[in-house]
Amino acid sequence: MANLEEIIAAAAKVFRTKGYHAATVQDIADAVGILKGSLYHHFKSKEDLLYLIVKEPIARIYATMADIVASESPPAEKLRRAILAHLEAFDQHYPHLFVALRERDEMKRRFREQFKLSPTQYERCWQQIVREGIKSGDFRPDLDVHVVSYGLLGMLNWLHTWYDPRGRLSVREIADQFSALALAGLARGPRRTRPG
């Protein structure tokens, strides 16, 4: 008797390796080791299952991000925490969130309907952090808030094409590298060299 969590974990792996479109419900039944008919007690369609896979990890990272943005930390610290939280979620929910990224188009409508925070609002959290940093004088004012935010998200989300949970570096190490790169890139340079 497989429970829903086992089914979700198996389906995430199948979607990750075969791709959502190529994978069949039969593939998932085989991976779980139960009959296809029994799977339909747990979900109605492949699309339903995709939603079940991404639902919780997405809800969690959205909630974490809302907390970070609302916190009292200085902007550079918020950015560092956001980068780490985003990458740690990839790792904790591997490969669920990579399936979500790969199938974003598929999920867009459903995301909008089901979550309080939409992908657009998630992007706005990053924009807000960058904007706060510019306002506080920590980040350089010459860069476009939208381009920078999309750049950062791209840097992070691209992990779905190369990250290996058994790879040489942990997500924490990767997050440190990206934070170092992003914070130096955003730093308001001249300020540092002035006395006082």
Next chain:
Amino acid sequence: MANLEEIIAAAAKVFRTKGYHAATVQDIADAVGILKGSLYHHFKSKEDLLYLIVKEPIARIYATMADIVASESPPAEKLRRAILAHLEAFDQHYPHLFVALRERDEMKRRFREQFKLSPTQYERCWQQIVREGIKSGDFRPDLDVHVVSYGLLGMLNWLHTWYDPRGRLSVREIADQFSALALAGLARGPRRTRPG
């Protein structure tokens, strides 16, 4: 009478808006305005057509990148040129390269077979630029070459989720922003502030 170029352009648009998996050959025939049967004079299958769409733009950006890497420019200049070339290719071949990015898994095997330069070798070009910059002392030595290279590629490739050719900023402006961010992020800081 539609020629191959018109068919490729129409198919790229259909794949971009509908997604490769959801799009049918009938959709493409409708977009071109010819009978489905006539389309099969030009290609054998939907996969064939996907390959035709991405073939030339990919071959060109690979060739440009090989030139940039082999050139005598200093590493920072190479990086700036690489960022601009990568983004200009997105724009010149819109939406062909975005279809390629979205369907990378689909194309991987075929890429390997048909191009002299594989996606992995393209990634190595970026790694080489970063490595040269570290060696020359222009880029900071504390960051991992692979993580930085993937970070840069992610920053650029993520455009496929947000870039609008009729948008507020041109690719050149976006490239300038990303270059400024990347070069400041990679710059070997202390050097700048030392006299001489």
